[in-house]
Amino acid sequence: MTVASAKSSDATPRTGERWPRRKRKSQERLAFWLLLPAAVAVFGVIIYPVIRTLIISFLNVNSALATDTPFVGLSNYTHLLTNPSFWSPMGRTLYFTIVSTALELGFGLIVAGLLNARLKARWLFRAVVVIPWAVPTIVSAAMWKGILNAQYGALNALLTQIGVIHEYQVWLGDPMTALNMVILADVWKMTPLVAFFLLAGLNSIPSELYEAAKIDRASWPRIFRSIVLPMLVPSISIVLVLRTIEAFKVFDIIYLMTRGGPVNGTQTIAYYAYVTAFSDQNFGLGSALSVFIVLVILMLTTVYLRLLRRSEMSLL
């Protein structure tokens, strides 16, 4: 990758005092005008909501039409942190994050390896792999809900007909099983994206490394452990953090498949925030929850940016 990095270091503007002041001023002005539309479109939409959510998180707002909204300081936050009904969604989110990310990374590695292999109909395989990712989340959730249906679902039919189970299971009826099924739907949908990320990492491994290993007559597991995995560390870290962030935001799948049930068994943190604000109309608490999620995600984002910087990202 030396060629690419040489190119990109050329591309970043030169540093030092040589830069004439006038030229610099004109570049800054141009940059301002070029970035203005994007900034207006993004920050124009989110700045006010972010500030407002932050303010509401310090107030007691119990209905959408409330006129009396007393300032309650940090009590929404302390209420959250001392409340078990906050920690169980938190635990579920962690479980969801760890299990789904681990599975997606594991399967993603296999799929990435196959995408990278010398296949006859490579384009066809790539086209197949891209499909779950292209299917809208809501559609894939509806699909899995149908497949997992206790009475008529295809999963029960299949497992009974091949003799794995002897009576129909209620896949979405028990909290733990339901959470695992939501994870299954997430893994089906997101593994392709993870695989493509890892493939991009695989492509960046110089072929000389493989050739050197071949000359040394290294075995495949050995090559995987000593060349592929270390070279994939940047992609794997990015996938890890991105998927964690997504897991903290997961909403669509749960809304469609289980509405957080049974017995709140699939209520993750973002869904809990949604329920608190919209069903319970407790906007103060809901906002505090949102702020909390943002803080956790911001923490992860910092990690993400650090990893990127370490992996030779010339922009940051």
Next chain:
Amino acid sequence: MKRNTRYAVLVHTGAAIVSMVILAPFAWMVIASVSPQRMLISTPLRWFPDHLYLDRYAQIFSTELGSVGSGFRAAVVNSIVVAVGTVAVAMVVGVLGAYAFARLRFRFRRSVLALFLVTYMLPQVALLIPLYLILNSLGLLDTRVGLILVDCALVIPFVLWILSNYFLTIPVELEDAARIDGTSRLGALFWVILPAARPGIFAAIMFAFLLAWDEFMYALIFTSSSAAKTLTVVISEFAGRYTTDFGLVAAGGILAALPPIIVAVAFQRYVVSGMAAGGVKG
């Protein structure tokens, strides 16, 4: 030689198995959408219909008022308008901004880029209530324009990220040559960078389209009628209303999944180049 055959058998079997696992649930959705209801609720389940039953698609496309289809057809139009509108705005705005990030020197460049990326990490649920109030006061609730507005805020950081990384991989010399010939910076962006960045542009368009088409939460809260309801919302209503008619949900789902699948399959060879430039460079 023998080792090569073994390799070929191994990877082809692997690819076949993976394809089957990926396609099986989706294939079942396709089959269910064209199977008569009595077959879908039979035990033991029969996997293949004895005849093609296309009534559900007819229902969905029926023009009769108050039928299943009336809301669906409007949603198709809404989804297309919202997704295409969002992609168009995000690409224009994104190309300009990405050029600034990749080529210009200005104060706080890193921080501004980081700020854009941080917004992508905000959960939508944190913004719902205030955004609802804003859209309401602007009269943009339940309109496609309102949805494009909020979707753009989701999509633009992503587009900026992919494009500015891709622009970085284009040699500056190309642009310098054009500028010596008297082309302005914007001229160079238009005539030199954009043609050279085609894979990156396609990757960005594809990501933006999938993101906009997939968007659910904003559409769920900010739309209430067929004036702006998108397909994702209609499908979720289908899934809630017709719990025992998986065939109908499946038919709607397949129609809703078709446009992004076509886009993704058509553009799939740009996915990796877009991502490789998008920060996974080793």
